[in-house]
Amino acid sequence: MSPRNASRATVALNLSEKFRRFVILVSIQSGWIHLSTLSEFAGPLHPWEVTPAIKLSELVRNHTEFVGDEALYTATIVLVMNRLKYDSLPEDLRAAIDAESGQKLSEMAAEVMWAKDARGREIAEDAGNSIVQLSEAEVARFKEKSQPVIARWVSEMEGQGIDGRALIETAKALIKDYGG
Structure with missing residues (x-):
């Protein structure tokens, strides 16, 4: 598959996944489906940080957490830049980008996500939702x-x-x- 076709396939997959999640959330909100009908391991999978944006704590009353040394998944946050554009920048700008990216940026992004996770979980708790830790x-x-x-x-x-x-x-x- 050519890089262009792979990119189109990725976009299509992402859109279809987003649409699937949208349909599930609308169906839950409308009462058309109950999460237990979706699969053996029922329900959408989201980190706590995204749940306020989609109002998940208003749509469902039960949440499940994976606890322990390993999470169910790991988020990868990537900052990318066109190599030719980067190379064309003056040295001082490249140095600034280099100083503020890499491990430093990863750690900052993780801190932001953990804070957002805490807030998302807090919203579910404040709503009186049940949070089960497996x-x-x-x-x-x-x-x-x-x-x-x-x-x-x-x-x-x-x-x-x-x-x-x-x-x-x-x-x-x-x-x-x-x-x-």
Whole structure:
């Protein structure tokens, strides 16, 4: 697939995912569906920080948290710039960008997200919503259920000549070293 087609496919996937979430949220709000009808592991998956924007705590009364050393997912925040544009900047501007990006920017972004997470959770608590923290056994069950997806991704990467298992292990090590 060409980079242009891959980009179009990504946009289409993102739009279809956003539309799916929109339909689910509208359906919940309208009473057309109950979350338990969606799947064995029912409901949309969102970090606390986004829940105020979509008014999730007004739409549902029950929330589930994954607790422990590993979260269900990890957010990746990336600041990108066209290399040619960056190279064309004067040295002092490149130095300013370099000084304020990288690990420093990642840590600042994480602090902002954690603060927003705390506020989102607080809104749910203030609404009287139930917040269930999964037991270690339930977290292990989710991890077990995800293994076929991981195996399929590793296989797809191997088909492209990429060591997918090594990428996963590297990501886990980085999350352990730098994650929250």
